[in-house]
Amino acid sequence: MEAVRNGQxxxxxREADEIFREAEAVxxxxxxxxxxxxxxxxxxxxxxxxxxxxxxxxxxADACEAFYLFRKLHSFADQMPAWAVLTGDYFxxxxxxxxIPIDNVELIDRFSDYLKEVVKMINTEPDLEGYLAFIRQTxxxxxx
Amino acid sequence: xxxxxxFCSEKQIRELKPLFGELQKVLEGLETExxxxxxxxxxEMEDGLKRLIGAGGKRLRPSLAWVCYRLGEEQxxxxxxxxxxxxxxxxxxxxxxxxxxxxxxxxxxxTIHSQTNRRTAAxxxxxxxxxxxEYLKIYRGTGINEILADVSAQMCRGEFSxxxxxxQTAGQNVETYLMQCRQKTAYLIAASCYxxxxxxxxxxxxxxxxxxxxxxxxxxxxxxDDLLDFTADAEFGKKRGQDLRNGIFTLPVxxxxxxxxxxxxxxxxxxxxxxxxxxxxLLTYVKDANGIEYTLERINAVTSExxxxxxxxxxxxxxxxxxxxxxxxxxxxx
Numbered sequence: 001m002e003a004v005r006n007g008q009x010x011x012x013x014r015e016a017d018e019i020f021r022e023a024e025a026v027x028x029x030x031x032x033x034x035x036x037x038x039x040x041x042x043x044x045x046x047x048x049x050x051x052x053x054x055x056x057x058x059x060x061a062d063a064c065e066a067f068y069l070f071r072k073l074h075s076f077a078d079q080m081p082a083w084a085v086l087t088g089d090y091f092x093x094x095x096x097x098x099x100i101p102i103d104n105v106e107l108i109d110r111f112s113d114y115l116k117e118v119v120k121m122i123n124t125e126p127d128l129e130g131y132l133a134f135i136r137q138t139x140x141x142x143x144x
Numbered sequence: 145x146x147x148x149x150x151f152c153s154e155k156q157i158r159e160l161k162p163l164f165g166e167l168q169k170v171l172e173g174l175e176t177e178x179x180x181x182x183x184x185x186x187x188e189m190e191d192g193l194k195r196l197i198g199a200g201g202k203r204l205r206p207s208l209a210w211v212c213y214r215l216g217e218e219q220x221x222x223x224x225x226x227x228x229x230x231x232x233x234x235x236x237x238x239x240x241x242x243x244x245x246x247x248x249x250x251x252x253x254x255t256i257h258s259q260t261n262r263r264t265a266a267x268x269x270x271x272x273x274x275x276x277x278e279y280l281k282i283y284r285g286t287g288i289n290e291i292l293a294d295v296s297a298q299m300c301r302g303e304f305s306x307x308x309x310x311x312q313t314a315g316q317n318v319e320t321y322l323m324q325c326r327q328k329t330a331y332l333i334a335a336s337c338y339x340x341x342x343x344x345x346x347x348x349x350x351x352x353x354x355x356x357x358x359x360x361x362x363x364x365x366x367x368x369d370d371l372l373d374f375t376a377d378a379e380f381g382k383k384r385g386q387d388l389r390n391g392i393f394t395l396p397v398x399x400x401x402x403x404x405x406x407x408x409x410x411x412x413x414x415x416x417x418x419x420x421x422x423x424x425x426l427l428t429y430v431k432d433a434n435g436i437e438y439t440l441e442r443i444n445a446v447t448s449e450x451x452x453x454x455x456x457x458x459x460x461x462x463x464x465x466x467x468x469x470x471x472x473x474x475x476x477x478x
Contacts, residue, residue: 019304070270077266082244082307085266089240090300092273096293105281115274119267120185 016094020069023087035072039128043068046132050139056102060144063098064135066091067111071118071126106142110134156468163214163461170210171203174227181275189268192256197235199251204365205230205333208469209340212354214462216344221286223343225279229292230336232276237299237332239269244303245390288339295335302327311391311414313401321398322363329369330362353453360450361470364443368473370394371439374427385423388413395442396435397426404433447474 024035047064048057073088099108114134118126138144178197183190206227213223241247242255243262249255257265280289305324309316337358341351373387374396387394393401393413401410409429412422430436451470457463 074266074270075263077243077262081246081262085240085243085262086300086303086307088266089237090297090304092270093293093297093300096289096296099280100290100293103284105284108277108280112274112277115277116183116271119189119271119274120183122186122264 016066016091019087019090023073023083035069040065040068043132043135046135047139050136051144052139053144056144059098059101060139063095063102063111066095066098067115068126068128068131070095071131075126102144104142104144107138107144110138110142156464160461160465160468163211163465167207167210167465170224170227171207173224174203174206174231177224177228178231181271183271186264188260189256189264189271192259192265193235193239193268193272195253196239196250196256199253201235201251203231204469204473205234205336208333208358208466209336209343211462211465211469212337212340212346213344215341215350215354215457215460216346218345219343220345221343222282223340225282226288226339226343229276229279230332230339232272233292233296234332236269236272236276239265239272241303244307283339283343286342288342291335291339295331298327298331302329306392309393311416313393313398313410313414316393316398317402318395318398321393321395325363325366326359329366330359333362333365334358350457353456356453357450357466357470360446360453361473364447364450364470365473367395367439367443367446371396371436371443374430374436385427388423388426389418391416394439396430396439399438400430400433400435403435403438404429443474447471 043065044061047061051057051060070088070091073084073091076084077088095111099111121127175197179194181190181193183193209227209230210223213219213226238250239256242250243257243265246257247255248258255265256268260268283289302324305320305327334355335358337354338351341354346354370387373385373394375384388397391414397413401413406429409426412418412426415422418426447470451467454463454466457466
């Protein structure tokens with residue numbers, strides 16, 4: 001069962017990378033700001049360091065990174081509507097997948113509340129530092 | 145809400161009235177739940193979403209989930225949260241699709257991005273996804289959340305496939321198009337049936353039969369929707385020839401190209417600048433190649449197949465209702 005899950009995860013990661021590369025090529029053509037790979041790595045690292053047990057470190061990092069990409073991509077909706085919206089939605093589905101193995105009600109509720117809160121900020125850039133603080137605080141408070 | 149009565153004989157209406165009456169009440173509860181939100185500081189977002197949700201729609205997915213749930217004898221899980229999740233996911237996808245397609249109207253009301261901007265519309269859809277997440281905890285460990293996460297990825301794949309193939313006929317055919325229909329539309333309808341049945345405690349074989357039924361009527365639903373591009377009808381809020389104009393090649397077009405490949409027509413279809421006369425030529429070409437008849441035949445075939453999958457289910461009002469729903473979708477005005 002674990003092997004099947006790992007196989008599916010590997011397949012999903014390959015697909016996510018492929019879709020991200022495809023979108024990246026389009027926004028480079030359009031001269032739009034690319035999503036910094038260092039920032040993605042920083043999100044993952046923060047998530048991995050925030051968890052108290054390593055069991056869910058990878059899933060939490062996957063969820064946090066996918067959520068970051070989902071929000072960041074949707075912030076490009078005015079410049080690159082189709083690609084930004086679809087790719088963002090795709091990463092939301094990746095985020096949902098990553099939450100499942102963690103199986104933590106409180107975590108789902110925290111992300112749900114956070115999402116409903118951040119969309120209230122009118123046309124501002126997603127706040128990276130605020131998001132990293134949310135990742136740390138959530139893991140700590142729910143003892144992930 | 146869906147007007148089932150319009151597609152039933154008087155005898156059938158009498159027979160199914162208790163069930164549809166019950167469904168009507170549940171849908172009213174759904175409506176209340178869906179409209180129960182506030183977005184302080186973003187009145188344009190709140191207004192746009194409430195206008196869209198309030199404009200109705202068929203509520204097909206939650207209705208199917210409920211009817212499938214009612215087939216079960218051991219309804220251990222609540223179904224209303226599932227119905228909310230399905231409708232919220234669907235509505236979020238509509239808001240986002242309207243941005244992608246740059247659509248002006250949805251359910252005969254202005255789209256959110258046309259009244260605000262794309263960023264606000266994208267975030268409006270995101271708000272609905274955040275709201276849908278509130279219900280996930282109820283279905284932990286049932287497999288329902290996994291299915292919904294898979295379906296949302298499939299929906300994106302279908303949209304990507306459509307976007308990659310815009311204005312291109314190469315690499316597209318009847319089969320690739322049907323896969324796109326499954327991904328964009330049918331899998332969520334199939335999941336509505338399957339998850340409703342799972343919440344209702346049905347056996348695996350019955351859940352699978354309902355999944356197959358949902359997939360079949362989902363394909364029929366999408367094909368019927370595509371056919372509307374060939375028939376002018378303001379009732380559906382869709383202007384004739386819009387898909388063709390936007391480089392989206394649906395089943396009637398792909399069938400015409402496969403049956404009667406005409407390089408001039410292919411070139412015309414692939415052009416990004418089409419005049420009204422170009423569109424008329426293309427519509428006539430598709431009609432003459434029997435693209436519309438072929439699509440209608442496929443709709444009838446998948447609908448019949450979908451209904452046949454219900455054989456493993458116990459007889460009764462819910463099963464009859466599913467048959468009527470399939471027939472109602474098949475008979476949507478073209």
